[in-house]
Amino acid sequence: MYPAPFRYHRAGSVAEAIRMLGDIGEGARALAGGQSLLVLLKVRFDEPTDLVDLARIPDLDTIDQGNGEIRIGALTTHASIARSELSTAIPIVGDCANGIADNQVRSRGTIGGNVCSGDPSCDWPTLLATLDAQVHCEGPDGKRAVPVTEFVEDLYATVLGQGEIVTGISFPTPAVGSAGAYVGFKRCAPAYPTSSVGLQLALNGDDCEDVRIALGSSGLTSIHATDAEAELRGKTLTDDVIAKAAEAAAAQAEPIEDQRGSEDFKRSLIDTLVKRGVGVARRRCAGETVEVSHEYY
Amino acid sequence: MSWVGKSLRRKEDDRLVRGHGLFTDDELGEGMLHLYILRSPYAHARINSIDTSAAEALPGVACVLTGKDVLEHCDPYMQLGPGPTAEILDYSLARDKALYQGEPVAAVAAETPQLAMDAGQLIDVDYDMLDAVMDVETALENEILVHDNIGTNQTWNGVYEYGDVDQAFADAAHVVKIDRLHFHRYSSTPLENNACVAEWTRHGEVEFLCNNNFAGFAKQLLAPGLRLPIEKIRVRTFDVGGAFGNKIWNYVYMALCALASKKTGGRRVKWSEIRTEHLLASGHGNERTYLDTEVALDGDGVITAIRSRHLDDCGAYTRYEPLGCVIFSQVLAATYKLRNIRIEMTQAVTNKCPVVPNRGYSRMQQLWFMERVVDICAHELGIPADEMRLKNYITDFPYETPNGCVYDSGDYPKMLDMAKELVEWDKWVAYRDEARAAGRHVGIGIGTTLDSGTNNFGQAQIMNPYLPFSGNAEACIIRLDFDGAVVVTLGTGPSGQGHETSASQVVADELNIDPAMVTVRSGFDTNWNTFVGHSGSYASQFAVTGLSAVHGACQKLKAEMRQLAAFMLEASEEDLVLGVGDEGPELRVKGTDKFVNYWAMSNIVNNNNAVLQGELPDVTLNVRHVYRPPFKVPDVEKKFGNLTLTYAAQLHIAVVEIDPATSRVEIKAYAAVDDCGTVINPQIAHGQVHGATVHGIGAAIMESFDYDETGNLLTSTFSDYCPITSVNTPDIAYGNIETPSPFSYNGAKGMGEGGGAPVHTMSAAVQDALHGAGVIVTDSFTSPPRVFDMIRNPNRETAVSVDSR
Incomplete structure (x- = not known):
């Protein structure tokens, strides 16, 4: 498969990228790792006139911690996040980075590109929604930060304006004693998850002081499972309480029947994944090291 | 010493793991054209018209093919079924109706694959979507007909x-x-998709390099389809990345490449299927x-x-x-x-x-x-x-x-x-x-x-009593090259099953030599003599048909070598033993230092035959054997x-x-x-x-x-x-x-x-x-x-x- 002809531009800086994209206008697309965009071009679902390659822009592939937040450059690949100390320190990040597709995709694909694809089956938007992340954008009108849940507006649609690009992601450093889990169910590595759940818990003993839950592949965008959170927040975690939260998450999900399964099957999976996620997060809160990621057929 | 039964390392793997295999898509050449196939987006649709003018006007486009071209240059492929089924009209491109999603409707040959695809997007097909029949029980009600001309779906x-x-x-x-x-x-989704390179030569012959796994059969379908005598068609294969039977039918694409070559004055035309095409329509x-x-x-x-x-x-x-x-x-x-x-x-x-x-x-x-x-x-x-x-x-x-x-x-x-x-x-x-x-x-x-x-x-006659098919067969040629090297060619056209290795093991046992001394020519070529109508890799048969052919050929070669060595050594055939000596593979008079190696025998037959003084005129050290299983109709x-x-x-x-x-x-x-x-x-x-x-x-x-x-x-x-x-x-x-x-x-x-x-x-x-x-x-x-x-x-x-x- 071959893309329709396009012009290729390499941006040397954020400012240059913004200028190029702005000058070219509607027909331009920003290219990062290419793991979503190139696939669309090859089947000619999209035929841009120009690609602006961001990959060589310096300093957009760093991971920094400080001032109570973690900041990940937009061009950081899934593989480098998976290998980073961040994935050890905050295991939920490693759960996500390690579970995306296969080695080849992880080596090329970037966190910024993943978020910009606006695909509800992509893992990062759901994970980042769990961590209450901000998406840092820069465009002709300057810089802004948008909560990830607002950044992806609709199926395959983001708030990015003409000439605007994502430069990074940030989220508050999870409080000491809190922990999370990102768990998914999928067919095989090249496939998107059938369902996924991100869950971050702050516990005091068995009491849930705070919680944040997001659902992936469960609607047109990642879904912030507020009903499930309400079932857990401020309560002592018992099997009953957790079951109610799982049920609430499944009810709030809006899955669509496709080759990965029926609506009922997916709701049932979400119920399961919420329970699993709570289980893993609790053990991690207690200091245990637990390896999880996607479960395959 | 028996080589059969041993886990000999596969001879093929040396080239394959080094990336030195030759698959059809690896074939490149100056002036080669690339084919893009435009496919029906609908499962069942009437084709009212096809406008190819914009595609043809694109610089770099050599030709565009539609149903009209196949009607003009081709005949429908032979059908195996009886009665109305025999009347099904199957061409390489749809004509008045598209019958499944992904059916080829038009094709473009252009200087690059990119251009061919660009041109394909410019072809305007006017369809009327028809109701599709998507399950066998509904099909048998015959309310929607797939092939209108046969009046039934059964x-x-x-x-x-x-x-x-x-x-x-x-x-x-x-x-x-x-x-x-x-x-x-x-x-079974073979690793290698379908692919073909075709050239309609100036001599009116068509040469194919392809990955069809039943080339003997493909040739018999292609020739009448392209309105050519069978001998005008050369089918070659080399390395094939899995077939599992799936590639038996890719002759419909081979014909399309041939037709594009014909229309472009004999330029070589390559088509290489992409995975979605394979899943949709292969x-x-x-x-x-x-x-x-x-x-x-x-x-x-x-x-x-x-x-x-x-x-x-x-x-x-x-x-x-x-x-x-x-x-x-x-x-x-x-x-x-x-x-x-x-x-x-x-x-x-x-x-x-x-x-x-x-x-x-x-x-x-x-x-x-x-x-x-x-x-x-x-x-x-x-x-x-x-x-x-x-x-x-x-x-x-x-x-x-x-x-x-x-x-x-x-x-x-x-x-x-x-x-x-x-x-x-x-x-x-x-x-x-x-x-x-x-x-x-x-x-x-x-x-x-x-x-x-x-x-x-x-058994095909149980399905249609008029079919002229029965039995089974496979062919093998074994010969000594000028230097005495043992060279085996097979009709089997393997697609990853290790035929080069297994055949070497059989030959080594029969000649009492090392499998490393045996060269098995891979792939299939109808310009060689090593095939019969049943030749190919299908229906789980190599160990029986392929190796029986190899075994039979070895017996014929051994008989010739014994005759020749007996003449050269002035010994009796019964006293000769086969083996490997200091000067390579040989025949030796048992218990003596009298021997003749394969080089000496081959040289006499091929380069120095006056020495024979008219004796042994039938010895060629190049023998063909066809194995036929004992079947009845x-x-x-x-x-x-x-x-x-x-x-x-x-x-x-x-x-x-x-x-x-x-x-x-x-x-x-x-x-x-x-x-x-x-x-x-x-x-x-x-x-x-x-x-x-x-x-x-x-x-x-x-x-x-x-x-x-x-x-x-x-x-x-x-x-x-x-x-x-x-x-x-x-x-x-x-x-x-x-x-x-x-x-x-x-x-x-x-x-x-x-x-x-x-x-x-x-x-x-x-x-x-x-x-x-x-x-x-x-x-x-x-x-x-x-x-x-x-x-x-x-x-x-x-x-x-x-x-x-």
Whole structure:
């Protein structure tokens, strides 16, 4: 498969990228790792006139911690996040980075590109929604930060304006004693998850002081499972309480029947994944090291 | 010293692992054109007009082909079926109607593949979408016709009846009725897609480099299709990255490349299929529905009779079909000894991708059916699955089946014992019973499979009595090159099965030399003399047809070498021994220092023949042998005769646990025992068993071609179709027994097609896990979403009934 002809531009800086994209206008697309965009071009679902390659822009592939937040450059690949100390320190990040597709995709694909694809089956938007992340954008009108849940507006649609690009992601450093889990169910590595759940818990003993839950592949965008959170927040975690939260998450999900399964099957999976996620997060809160990621057929 | 039976490292791998293989798409050349195929987005649509002007105007476009061109330059491909089916018009491009999503409608040849695709986007096709017929039962109502000119969608119907079925039912202690079973559509997705390079030369000949796996057959279809004498067509193959039968039918694309070459004044034209094209339109495995199945059993659980109606969905074109309507009867009663059978087989066309032979072609559908019957009866009558099989297995060989097939050898109980031991049966039975008591879903499934090999093409006459095909054959040429090197050419056209290695082992044993001294020319070339009409890699036959041809050729070469060496050494032939001396391969007068090496013999014949002084005029050291299995033409009326020479067998056991939370079918343990008679190369045999097993597990739990009601294929990428990967593959405990075939010179049986084995093994295991929950597995696809539905909608009440007297 071959893309329709396009012009290729390499941006040397954020400012240059913004200028190029702005000058070219509607027909331009920003290219990062290419793991979503190139696939669309090859089947000619999209035929841009120009690609602006961001990959060589310096300093957009760093991971920094400080001032109570973690900041990940937009061009950081899934593989480098998976290998980073961040994935050890905050295991939920490693759960996500390690579970995306296969080695080849992880080596090329970037966190910024993943978020910009606006695909509800992509893992990062759901994970980042769990961590209450901000998406840092820069465009002709300057810089802004948008909560990830607002950044992806609709199926395959983001708030990015003409000439605007994502430069990074940030989220508050999870409080000491809190922990999370990102768990998914999928067919095989090249496939998107059938369902996924991100869950971050702050516990005091068995009491849930705070919680944040997001659902992936469960609607047109990642879904912030507020009903499930309400079932857990401020309560002592018992099997009953957790079951109610799982049920609430499944009810709030809006899955669509496709080759990965029926609506009922997916709701049932979400119920399961919420329970699993709570289980893993609790053990991690207690200091245990637990390896999880996607479960395959 | 015997090389046969040793795990000799594959000769092919040296070039393949270094990336030095030559696959069709690797072929490049100055001035080569690239073909892009525009395909129908609709499953069923009238083509009102095609405007190609914009495409033709694009610089770099050499030609555009539409249905008009094929009508002008081609004739429809020969149809195998009888009656109206023979009138189906199959060309390389659609004419007035597109009959399935993905059917080629137009093609562009251009200077680069990119340009060809660009031009393809400029072709404007005016379609009227028509209602599509998407299942075989609706198709048989004939309200929507796929091929208007034949007036029916039914492509074949016949009854296979043996014994006294009605009496057996009258005498039965139990009659088990199974309402409906369904075998799903999937394929084997070879690593290398279809590809072809064609050149219509200035001499009016067409040269193909391709990856077709049955080139002898392709040539016979291509020539009349292109209105050429057969000898004007040269078909070559080299390395082929898997075929599994799927590539038998890619002649329709070969013809398209040839036509583009013809229209562009003989420029070479290459077409290389992409994966979505392969999934959408390259050929799927046969989908089959089984209705009104009734099984008669005696008081001990021995099956005495089966009657059933089978409906085969062959997609939009028949192509290799309706052969599947006969091929299944090679394994009519599977591994079981019942003698009373009535199966009505009906096939119809639908608006889906045409079916093509696929690993286990048409037999695995029948074997799955029989294994379902056995397991459903066992569960309903409370007989353990292993005992049920032991009561019903065929045990005496050779065994003539009710329809005249002869099972050469086998020992199914022994395979069952070995599989049980490998899988740790007792441990898992205890685990299952404990888990069940705790309310968990654990199941153990057994699957017995036959890989019938070396088919008798005479069975085609059961399908259509007018077809001039019968028997089988394979050719081999062996010669000494000028320096005495042993060079073997084969007609088999391998696609990864290691024929170069296995053939070298046989030659080495026959000539008492080292396999490294034998060069086996890979691939296939109809300009060589090494082929017959049956040549190719299909129907599990290389170890029998291919190696028998090699063996026969070796005998002829040895006879010539003995004559020649006796003359040169002035010795008697009986005193000569073959072997390897200080000067390479030689013939030596036993116990003496008198010898002649292969170089000296070859030199005399090829360069120095006056020395012969007119003696031995027939010695050429370049001999051809054609092996023909001992087949007769079957009785077409009674549908009776020996349809295949050898019957390799597989016995698989799967232990599964179904996670109630995700419906995932976790394989806790898996054992695969194989019997392909005498094993030529254990490592190659093991590899083929492993590959077939993984294919089959993928088919059971991951892979399905699903269409919506308007005919859109919903699984046309690897992200949706999801072929099995290493993360989904369980550890497979492998075992092997050898029951040598009495019908092949070497005791070997064809093998490699046990691809269906895990499908029924997994169906059996899932049913064992869920039978207590009221579930009968009635579909061969048991993916987690399907299992989720099974658990929520138990079907035992409606799927099966038992009438005991």
